[in-house]
Amino acid sequence: MTRGFAVEEFRARVTRAQARMGNAGLGALLLTTEPDVRYFSGYLTRFWESPCRAWYLIVPAHGEPIAVIPAIGAALMGKTWINDIRTWPAPDPDDDGISLLAEALAEVGGPVGLPSHQGMALRMPLADLEAMKARSGLAFTDDRGIVAGLRAVKSQAETAKIAQACAIAGRAFDRVGEIAAPGVALSRVFRDFQRLLLEEGADWVPYLAGGAGPEGYADVISPASDAPLETGEVLMLDTGAVWDGYFCDYDRNFSIGAASDMQRAAHTRLIEATQAGFEAARPGARACDVWRAMADVVDGGEGAGRLGHGLGMQLTEGLSLTAKDQTVLEPGMVITLEPGVHLRPGKIMVHEEDIVITDGTAKPLSPMAGADLIVI
């Protein structure tokens, strides 16, 4: 599989953004976060892990994007399709690219739309935002949800990358028997599972969660403890592994040594709920409809929380499968189905798969698990 995208793909993204900007009366979009900048530019680097440098991309209402970036990124940005690259020697305590950015925006004209809604952070210092606003003399507003809306609907090339990440994780999940056994510390399993993901082709492993216990686990966000696995426990591993900048996000449950009836029944119900969500995930259905289909199967009912979410350049992005989310599904959207059940108060089991919405029935991206709980 080739890395990156054809230039035509980036041009199409910009064209779609500009059509929506025209309707919304915006003169420019100002992007500050890794996925937003990468979506329109193709700029891919793990250097974003360094928070001391700010990176800006301007998408004007007409014409090509303008990158306003630290000089250290000029060579790499020069390999993308972006032609207008303006740099400053960052970090500069006196003017960290702000006059350069304000000048570029003033050339383009406003109003300037900033992604401002749920899930969208501002990756620049607030003080610099205020200084830049004043300096540019332009009006600033939110982006009318344009960036999140575009990113939610994946191209075939994007979906193929997510499928690749899913396939890598699938091969790693098939090998969990090599690393998990009674007596092995959960922290060791976490470390080794990340190693398996890398061996199977992941570029990196930004996310790994999980848990273990005889009647499920307390939560799915805690770091792994050094407690050893014990026979009769159920182990869950949930990963966000990345291939060429795109995530998978799904999990698997494993019974250690032997599965209890309670674990087996819970797993069967999770798979039923996932299947119900899969059937409901058709174009025109709302996120809350898919949630409802799953919530009716798992024990939470009305009280069930988020049972899935959008997926792509970030581990979670866009819609949430909750009772309140009215987002209408469209072909090309990639989402996770993530039902959970309680085995007893405070103890849960969860299951997760990744799918893409099509014209008809959704298409699995992760290798959909069967009802039988795997015993290792």
Next chain:
Amino acid sequence: MTRGFAVEEFRARVTRAQARMGNAGLGALLLTTEPDVRYFSGYLTRFWESPCRAWYLIVPAHGEPIAVIPAIGAALMGKTWINDIRTWPAPDPDDDGISLLAEALAEVGGPVGLPSHQGMALRMPLADLEAMKARSGLAFTDDRGIVAGLRAVKSQAETAKIAQACAIAGRAFDRVGEIAAPGVALSRVFRDFQRLLLEEGADWVPYLAGGAGPEGYADVISPASDAPLETGEVLMLDTGAVWDGYFCDYDRNFSIGAASDMQRAAHTRLIEATQAGFEAARPGARACDVWRAMADVVDGGEGAGRLGHGLGMQLTEGLSLTAKDQTVLEPGMVITLEPGVHLRPGKIMVHEEDIVITDGTAKPLSPMAGADLIVI
């Protein structure tokens, strides 16, 4: 080594913050980013990789911090020393914790200080910030640099965690001969080096960069290509590996098969520059003084860029070793020394080590490399 910190450590951090808030006339600090929230609470999870949920911590001018967080985090936050934990069922498209947060802030009183300066992002939607400001009726301002200032000076317990991360990377660097050889793709080396870091005890590997070439490499931020290593190239690997929430950040250069005179000379100069920076890194010296000591050795001179930076809960944080940074070094600050030299226009070699400032001579945290370039 034990994970986490004693409760007294968090209390001391809050007490120091409150003293500075008193001087600055602030009623509260509002924290939104992973390291800032973790610094005062101890809340450690990789779940921050999911951008769809916002997390808030309030440090009041008097009394204990208040966590305002998604319900999914209640159990894990309950394991920290934080007692006042308020939750909402996130994500909620109607009110994503904003009324809860505004109410908590109103109880505490303003003015509310938000980290707003270089390196400090806002991890909440801008629209929610505006709504929350209006709802709380309080004055908002920047945090007067209080949070970054406190985080810059590490406790002994924090420094020990960074040293642990450095030791892990040191063992992995010692094994690079197992994974790098002529004919092996650079992308494969990147993947395998992350695996070595995990095997040697890293919790995870958020950052890996590097490059390879006969006369150095073009930059240090590009993703690895599939091009195979060739005899006579110099390979550089630079990692940010994490142990218990703290980073190391240093690199090593390796000559593949045989080192050229040019490579050897460049490496010797890099080590000389590092040593000059090490000697200059004493309490009372400014960041720009340490920069100057290294810039005088490497070929950049006045034109040399950033030659190191603060390090801790983030790969880079706080001060930058640049010509302009006037930050005065204090005992407890952990910084990297990162000189670079040009082998020819557009081709560089860089070297990096991690040190902690003490009352006298700095103390190495990474195993300081010798002048001889390693041949593998």
